[in-house]
Amino acid sequence: MTTFADERERLLYQALRIRRVEEHIARIYPSDCIQSPVHLSLGQEAVAVGACAPLRAGDRVFGTYRSHAFYLACGGSLREMMAELFGKATGCAGGKAGSMHLTAPEVGFMGSSAVVASTIPNAVGAALAAQRLGTGAITLAVFGDGATEEGVYHESLNFAALHRLPVLFLCENNGLAVHSHRASRQSYDLMHHARGFGITAEHCASGFDPMAVRALVEMAAQALRAGAGPRFIECATYRYAEHVGIGDDHDVGYRSPADCAAWRAHDPLILEAARLERFEAAIAAEIADAVTFAAASPWPEPDALLRDVA
């Protein structure tokens, strides 16, 4: 059992674990044992662990195709995630989801979609159910800045605000939609936009700091549980890897290595590497176990092809 000096160290450990998992995915990806597009969260781990820390049993999280971090931060099984990436029957979705549709309903991670913004209204609907059924649970809708351009995002904010639903809209703003910068896509300010619906909006400039994210989400969660209506939080963050795949594309011209260096200069997983060193061996062993489990697991049986269609 891993023990921690404090909550900050616990969250840094979680972020480190996610980073090492994804670095390992990148390492083994060229072997083609993972036959699925991977959208890595490298650089964005702190948002996930900070946001999930205040959640309770029964709360729900809806994610995106870039959800390795949120799946693990929610407590999803690493073995089942790795097996899912390998396309094995023991994966969290029996090999039908791959990296882009991770799910772990047993810990409240409800699913993730490869169509941008598509799970946002689902999160609002889950919040509607929680409100109508009086469960006291809250729902977290996680999305990137690009998703805010989709019509369904605006529809979701409106309905959630109208019915004062217990949903937190959490934007991971890495400033990029694939290779497009916000300046070429958005006429609006995210915070002002959310406030236009009467939604309390907060901004976290230090998305590299899991405690900063945690504090804002904790405050929002309290308001949600008190029935104060939906909340919006924008977390500034940075994507180290390319949009999809394992490469570093700072050399192709759409973003500069200097931007990356500036962000890495704040990254506690780098700055505090020495302090976190004591966790590395256990994390490496856990990853090795998950990969062994995935590799040794069976492929889905042929009859799985037509199972669970309707």
Next chain:
Amino acid sequence: MGLAYRIEESATLVTYRDALWRTMHDALARDPSVIVMGQGVDDHKGIFGSTTGLATTFGATRVFDVPLAEDGMTGVALGAALGGLYPIQTHIRCDFALLAVNQLVNMVAKYRYMFGGRFRVPMLVRTVIGRSWGQGAQHSQSPQALFAHVPGLVVVLPSAADSITATYDALIGEKQVPVISFEHRLLYDVAFRAPASAPEWPLAPLGSILRRRGRDVTVVATSILVLEALRAAEHLARTAGIEVEVIDLHCASHPDREMILGSVARTGRLIVADTSWCAYGVAAEICRLVCEHDPSALRAPVTTIGMAPAPCPTAKTLEDLFYPSLRRLSDEIAALARGTRQHGIELPAEASMADVYKKFKGPF
């Protein structure tokens, strides 16, 4: 007006609208997880009378108006279903459901399968096919094939009060599958005879329904064209002794293959009459079924009947040409039964079907 199937004199009359209202009411009364959400469900018109007063009876938290945001509201319904509610979502025209195609096709249809069976999506989307009085290109479409094409969605087209009752009562709160229903606006006022006892035909909520037995021609029909096929069958039986078998396809996504193939094996002649376009649609799909499984059963080429291959025009003269008529349906059946277009059988007078259904209130 000819009646196609056996009338029980003791039967009471139920309109399509009444059946809808009753199923909505009873579902809300029976199951506290049921909610009804849609534009205008709580107004004085209540989705053509099918939800009138229910918000008052069951409260605004269970029957509520929604923003004009079809995709978002479909996503909300999906999320609510995942969260333990049974949502019934309405679209007063099925054309508006096309705004929700992303949620319906990418999310609702896939939520169970894509996540390895970890979730169920129990929900009903009610949509209404519009027709007549210049509904035009965007208030008249009948896109059942678009949705039936997608694995994971269940698509039904209730043609009568009994299929609404049987289907909705069996589905709502019970079946853990997403269902899209295409109701027909012209049927809302039509009264149907509710049998005092159980119907003699099996009425599977998600299957097809044998509406009339006959030895000469099989007509597989959807929605209001089931009634038109029954009227044509009655006319041809009376005037020419032609006996038409009428299969109400009902569940476009899961047609009763055995029923259709068995019927075609007996009659050797098939007409498919669908409320939509024939190309790539229900008509094409039924032909695929027969061609793949038993093409030798056919003693003549198949005839398909549907909307003309154009958007729906507004001018009544064009609109009446756009839709298949009772006269045309009768003519096609007679030609197929006799093996010649010069069949010499007296046909019903040419009349606008819309006019007929506006005046004709049943009973069927």
